[in-house]
Amino acid sequence: MWRFVINRFLLMIPTLLGVALIIFLLLRVIPGDVVEAKFMSGEGSGASAEVLAAERARLGLDKPVWEQFAIWMWGVVRLDFGISMWTGAPIGDEIALRFALSLQVALMATVIATLLALPLGVLAALKQDTWIDYAVRIFSIAGLAMPSFWLGILMILGFLIFFRWVPPMVYTPFWVDPWQNLVQLIWPALAVGYRYSAVATRMTRSSMLEVLREDYIRTARAKGLWLKLILVRHALKNAMLPVVTVIGLEFAFLLGGLVVTEQVFNLNGLGLLFVQAIARRDYTLTQALVLLVASAFIVVNFLMDIMYAWLDPRIRYR
């Protein structure tokens, strides 16, 4: 097992290096740079060529591309991601400011999705082709069909029309004021969690149906075991492998992918920061965010691999 962990950890290095190289080059290929975005795309009259050149020199953009990459990689190795080219603030500060919010929304949405998906998926599988199954399928298909940002807009409009109220616009950390924090974040978590649960519900249902047709379930039932025990101990645990995969990947996606939902609820999260960083050609910040999301995917995959071994004892890592 330890050998597996070390191998996986070492594999992270070339993966992240590849990601870093690709994003670094892609950002340099797209037209425009941070200096033009700052001084030429605003509402001012436009800056002179001298101003643009001076700013490029200050940010190190006048250096050859390979040198810029080397400087950046040397910083990454020392966990120094540099400063944001747009704000001048340390990258670590820019990300840390938004990370707590994004992580909390992702966690809350995952909890909501799991609490909805597991019972509904199992129930639908057990009551296949009954009205309960149909109701669950309609509920989950609606969730798949409805973008979470659209559900968020409906929520906001509903609050405004019926209660003349909107959720708070400024993030309050949970440890400062739990009530204010939940009043702000529960709505985006619900909007995102519903769509997320729809994917997981359908996966749980189909996986359960497959497992329930297995010989060992038939054997357990023939032996007269209590249905609840069969479900929990023998069926559900085995049906969880693909469900855990879906939940894990969705969680990693939520950390940096809630762009439009964050706009709808005015959340100061990583998704919005990501889009702004790209639009502003903030190279250093975009590179750091891509590395962060890539790392999140790698870590989540790694944790899922470990969970597979717990769920299915036949799986052994070497």
Added chain:
Amino acid sequence: MVTRRRTWLAGILSAAACVLIVATGNALAQEKPRYGGELVFPVPSEPPSYDAHREQTFGVIHPVAPHYNGLLRFDPTDPTGTKPAPDLAESWTVSSDGLVYTFKLRQGVKFHDGNEMTSKDVKASYDKIIFPPEGVVSDRKGQYGVVKAVEAPDPYTVVFRLKWPTVSFLGSLASPWNWIYRADILAKDPHWYETHINGTGPFLFVEHVKGSHWVGKRNPDYWDKGKPYLDGYRALFIKSSAAQVAAVRGERAHIQFRGFTPADRDTLKAALGDKITVAEAPWDCLLMVVPNQQKKPFGDKRVRRALTLALDRYAGSKALSRIAIVKEVAGVQVPGTPYATPPDELAKLAGYGKDINAARDEARKLLKEAGAEGLSFTFTNRGVPMPYEPVAVWLIDQWRQIGVTVKQEVVEAAAYYTTLKKGEFDVAMDFQCGYTVEPDLDLYKFTSRSKNPSNYGFYEDPVLDDLYEKQSRATDVEARKKFVRAFEKRLLDEEAHYLMTLQWHRIIPHSSKVKGWQITPSHYLNNMLDTVWLTDGPTH
């Protein structure tokens, strides 16, 4: 039926808006300001740095301006936003030859760190703007080419020596970007103000949470005794326009100082009724069409004139002002401001006449003469929905009516000006926005490419350059008006280097609790908040 009802509704709302503006004006005069409360306002952008000398975006002005003063400001009660008024300077004199401006400073003004503001701070701030040291970016250096030197002969006197007389100089000093910084700090680190706040303004800095909000609180030692009225303010950084409207509608914010669309105004008014006051004004921002004269056939002025003659600006104003933030038909100056061309005179310019059929006949004739019948080209537009998208749709339809086929190509905002600078377009949308309506600032963009790199038409026009110089150096207002008119006629009619679309229209629906704020044609003005007060306490 629906259209008629909407027209009727729009008429009622416009009338109501006018009545409300007048009512607000009267209320300003009659009501006694109340103290207390926190003003909350969304800002659709965010400051890249805190140093206004180097930045361009209103994202700096709106949250940060309340911490600072300038030497002069624009009179906060003037709806045209063109009258310079005292700020840190309490009076001034101009020498008879117009080359020396002497300002007397207020005494006893303190920076937020407790140090007294003196003439050396004003000199250091203007030296940074006009003669920036190496490595310091000053976005407005070019606007002060007229200044020979800034002097501080005693602690409360500042002298500006000019190379030539210009009537626009006081307006230049009232710029909302020219905040006065502390000389000692600038001497130690000219970049300090990019990340720190220390001004003399009516509000003290409390916090800036990036991507979230900015908070200021009342400066108890403010030099203008009795002001400010508010206990503080909170700027919320909200990018999405729907979320900004929701913030005002849900009464989590009082006002947004940049502007909303006509649809947003109508939604807010319908939802909140008397709780919302609507202020509207022509906006000193303009979308312009620029033909690339390096490319055939746009070097031929007959083709350019045909393109402007095709535009029915008056009908366009009616249609577009219902859905977009554009409205007034204008030349090179915002209607209603001192140097604007009166409507009757404007109607004599190509593309501004009232007989659109005659204009389009002439356009077709010109295209035929130029050998450009059945002309087709690509129109490059900026990837910003409002108002670029609806204006482009309108333009393409107008040109279609003289037999011109146009394909639109939308370029992402960040890469847009690179495309323009490189001249990689046939005809493109260009943009200009100012902090005050002043010919020196507004006309410079149209001078020859060799003088001005933001001329994307790539033309050289010595006649136009000469007219620019003449209007700039004219010391008599009437004489200057004549040069401005001649410049406008050459730019828009004789040469048709640029085609003006419609003036932007600023719509500010705000909580009726907000008093003491005057709309102007610029969203860069009146953001110091020293005159603003609330009829009751904070919203939430």
